[in-house]
Amino acid sequence: MPEEKEGADREAADTAIRRVAWISLAVNAGLVLVKLVLAGITGSLALEADAVHSFLDVLASVALLAGIWLSSRRSREFPYGLYKVENIVSVAIALLVFLTAWEIAVEALTGEGIALPFSGWVLVAVAALVPVPYLLGTWEVRVGTAYHSPSLIADGRQHRVDVLSTSVVFFALLARYVGIPIDHIAAVIIAVFIAYAGWGILKDSMRTLLDASIDHGTRDAIRSAILAEPMVIGIKDLTGRNSGRYIFVEAGVVMKQTDLAEAALVSERIQARIREQVQNVERAVIHAEAGERSHLRYAVPLSDLEGAISPHFGEAPYFALLDFGVKERRLERKEVIANPVRDLEKQKGLRAAELLLRQKPDVVVSRQPLAGKSPEYVFESARIMVRITDAERLADLIGEIEGEVREERAAGG
Template identity: 25%
Template sequence: MLRLVTVTESEKIDEADFRYQQIKKVTVVGAVVNLFLAFMKIILGYVGQSQVLIADGVHSLADLASDLVVIVAAKHGSAKADDDHPYGHGRIETVVEVMLGGFLVAVATGIMVDAVSRLVGPPIETVPTWIALVAAFLSIAANEGLFHYTIYVSKKANSQLLKANAWHHRTDAISSVIAVIGIAGAMAGFPMLDSIAAIGVSLFIAKIGWDISWRSLRELIDTALDPEKVEQIRQTILTVDGVKAVHSLRTRSMGAYALVDVHILVSDSRISVSEGHQISESVMRLLLKEIDEVSDVTVHIDPEDDEVKGTCSHLPLRGEVIQVLDKAFAANKFYPQIKNVTLHYLDGKIHIDLLLPLGLISENTSAQQIKESFNHRFDETQNIAEINILFT
């Protein structure tokens, strides 16, 4: 059964606007929380005599800049396609993901450098108070809450950019864990614990940053979707009536969306152009409906498997073929009565259907006689495999 689904351009635009609103909402919440945490940690770090808490507060201030970048990227990345960007602006989000990943690596490097300098430097004289410890615990709770909230919305909005920012919140929570270890260790007489823990966690943060940047860089060089998603696309296409096989299936990401190019082999190699077009439209609409990520589909119809069969690229087009027929059947009295000429390019040869009026058949002229009048041995270079005579 042929499956037809209508997916309008306005629906895609509404979806993009929904994504932007979701990203904007969660990022604004994150920015407000980061602003509160920054001032709380800086002030209480000063009051509680904790250098690590003050540094963590400065880290939260830096997060405000990344939140602003996320909002700007989401706004421009969700803009609809235009003449200069026919596939949309999704790659803006991808570029920012690379930047966020790089920022995490930079943060990790800073934490490690600071930790090493404190390990090899003179011992810290001041001892933090319990106020600094409470502030660090509050920071952990707030950032972990932001992580789970942002991850939830990133899945809902299908946003890798938001997912990257969620992991940014998780690293902020880990940064505060470092502060807790450092403060508690200093209060217990073991200030070295802060630096040792910081080095280990900085490696973890750097790994997250690298993974985010690497995934986004792979998207920028048009890496295919994961094998499971590609197979899902393939199986979805095969459910469309008239599709016999699928090959040359290519996919790539564009921000939150996926672009698909595919060759489909139709069940009947001699179907009309309009039927082939209808099959391709059905494939496109079904993918847009069934696969959430897919936003653009290009379908190439193949009458035969061009990866196996002989190529037809060397064969002449209609005008040249008609000239050959005109010359071959110039003396055939039935030839001027032809109502339609259909050309089939199959297996490296041309197969021709000639449509004649049924009225040509009479008591004195049989259909077989008419067909035999079109028997002609064409030159091998003319690449005509057969001529079929049909009546209407």
């Protein structure tokens, strides 16, 4: 069922991205026609350059659709998929952007152009074109971000830059309308804007093609997902990379002593949790190894901050966390945390047990037996031992634990 849901989600994402790409293609084609007509009426070099830019947007939209289709294909030669095709498409879009900037700059610096008289309605028409690429680009970036599509994000960013170029065209025509010829200067300004946008797209795409690490926020989310597993003691290494809109993760984790079958189940739980917390994770590889603890952590329910051990588990207002050195069994660290679930009407014990799981104890101490109760099942699944004690004070329990080592040594020696 999870695999079927994941496949359905991926198909829905591809459908949404393709729909946006087709709309982008149609809008760009319309902009080309309108700008060419207006450029013919006015003889504006800047407007003509902007039309060329929109035509390249059409080519970019076609490349975007091809990239989206190819990135979902798999074959024997490409078992990991062709996800990076989307990033290659983004590079192609960036190169088209640079080409646009170059053509505009050359035409502005060397071309003469023929200025034609025009009516005020032309200014209104150009002004109406200004918000179109911004709205389209913002929508593309939002959808691309939601579905982690780098090519759609790149296309959207390029369209948002079109707002600047079309705005410059408008002000150049307005200036010419009142007798100030700045058409060539406007064309050069457009070229600079476009080249800057192309650099941003190229930089982001090349990072992925060169297997740069995932961003810090995503890495922290993956780390948190791994450490949330009660059986995990620590993380030895964690690497991740983007491939198109998908993420590949590999982590070496240190687990409590366990057998291979249970380690495999724990790894599956970690993989599922990573996919729940991080979108578009295509593959998560977990390398598990058993680790030795330098200390043992005891969790003890307390009635008060003075150290009275609570006779109740779920209703205890506090829990003491005691870290004892493994060899000497001496107390190295003590921390007291509040129990925020003590006032629940139901499932206090279960919620308190889940609270303690996040603290990763090795032993839970209780004055009442937990056999047959929900906390016992929680602790058993996480390989946490439950210890029943008659001690009423925390200090007495600490002395009892530290004394066990002395008794063991005396018996052995």
